[in-house]
Amino acid sequence: xxxxxxxxxxxxxxxxxxxxxxxxxxxxxxxxxxxxxxxxxxxxxxxxxxxxxxxxxxxxxxxxxxxx
Numbered sequence: 001x002x003x004x005x006x007x008x009x010x011x012x013x014x015x016x017x018x019x020x021x022x023x024x025x026x027x028x029x030x031x032x033x034x035x036x037x038x039x040x041x042x043x044x045x046x047x048x049x050x051x052x053x054x055x056x057x058x059x060x061x062x063x064x065x066x067x068x
Contacts, residue, residue, distance in 0.1 A: 001055055006051050008042065015043055 003011075007029060014020040014028060022039045046052060 003032075003038055003042070005027060007032055007034065011039060012040060012046055012052055 010029070011025055014025055020028065022036055022043065025039055026036055042052070049055065059061060
């Protein structure tokens with residue numbers, strides 16, 4: 001299940017303000033359907049870029065797409 005935008009903001013705030021780890025955040029979000037790996041990858045992105053927004057051009061290049 002995809003993490004909602006509200007949950008992403010909550011995860012970022014819990015990490016930056018309270019220094020919660022992945023497992024603590026998983027216990028803070030019961031019933032949301034979040035997986036440990038998705039929280040981990042989100043935190044890695046926050047550490048690397050400092051933001052939760054996708055970078056422009058981060059999708060597949062146009063030359064690699066199939067023509068139909």
